Amino acid sequence: MGRGWRSAIFTATAVAVVVAASAATADVLGVIQARQGHFKEIGKAAKALSEQLKSPTPALPVVQASAKQIDALAPQLLTWFPAGSGLPTGLKTQAKAEIWTKLDEFKRDAAAFADAAHKLDLVAAGGDFSAIRAQAQVMGQTCKTCHEAFRQRDD
């Protein structure tokens, strides 16, 4: 093989590696952005819900729709965290490495959230505001518990 061939193979390999690496980064970036999108959906629904629950004249349909939306998203949470999509990637995420090093705890927290969200959905369907408020508190606590352990604080 001549020099020309060798350098062509070298260049092709280098290009392939760079392309593959950036494609992988793009994949991870996509995962992170999709995850953030899902959490923003939950945040929006939780905001709408808590505003109604604070209001002296809460609108039950808004409460029920928000609770249903959270209940629909909560069970998917674990699928948003494939290994290698956390802080160590250096990408813009607040998912701590502990999510994967303490996966059992993370799974337990996620299950507690899904459970609380489902109960909230059921209680909201019942329409009793004091029960809804109590269950919203319980669910909010599951958000906090998990965020304290596994979400990098920026603020």
Added chain:
Amino acid sequence: MTDGPTPRQPGRRGLIVKVWDAPTRWVHGLIIVLIALAWWTESHDQMDWHIRIGCALLGVVLFRLAWGVLGGANARFANFVRSPRAVLRYAIKLATGAKAEADLGHNPMGGWSVVALLGVMAAEIGFGLFCVDVDGLESGPLADRVSFHAGRAAAHWHTVLFNILLALIALHLCAIAFYGLVRRDNLIGPMLTGRKRLATAEGDMQPPLRGSAVALSISAVAAAGLAVWAAYGFKL
């Protein structure tokens, strides 16, 4: 330092003049206490109290802004917000250690520090009203007017401005220490008692104009009313 007797205080060293009126001192004290409480409650997850304290602080800052227009002479912005040239001249005096005339009220640099502190506090509280926490569950009294996204952005700026505020407070404390240790000018005493003892009677010091009771009432009622109204999301 001369021990010349002065007509007003015979037999005593120097002349005692009133520099800070009572409302200005109360504002200062309340700001210290309320910022400490706001910080503590936020870091101990007492968000209901954090928001109440923030609204109280809003009232205090609004009062100070009103008092800066209607209040006593040394509290008025028009009397202590000085030109950049005056600030520079004063800074050169400080840097060269030259003996400045005694500062009755805010000096040209201190005046801008007051403006900066009040401005950052006002912005900090303003963003606080619209904040939403990451879970969408805790929120400021006006957060229902904005989207989740905007509320999160407000929370971001609320954090950034708090750090700027802490830096300004640190600078403020350094300045007080500098005056006390280097220039032998105690700034803390007058802020507590309202009175300052001058080493010598320099000129004929008029006691500063006192704010009127009417101005005090208008400022206090307007500020408290606005703060409470904001706390209820302008829904009263």
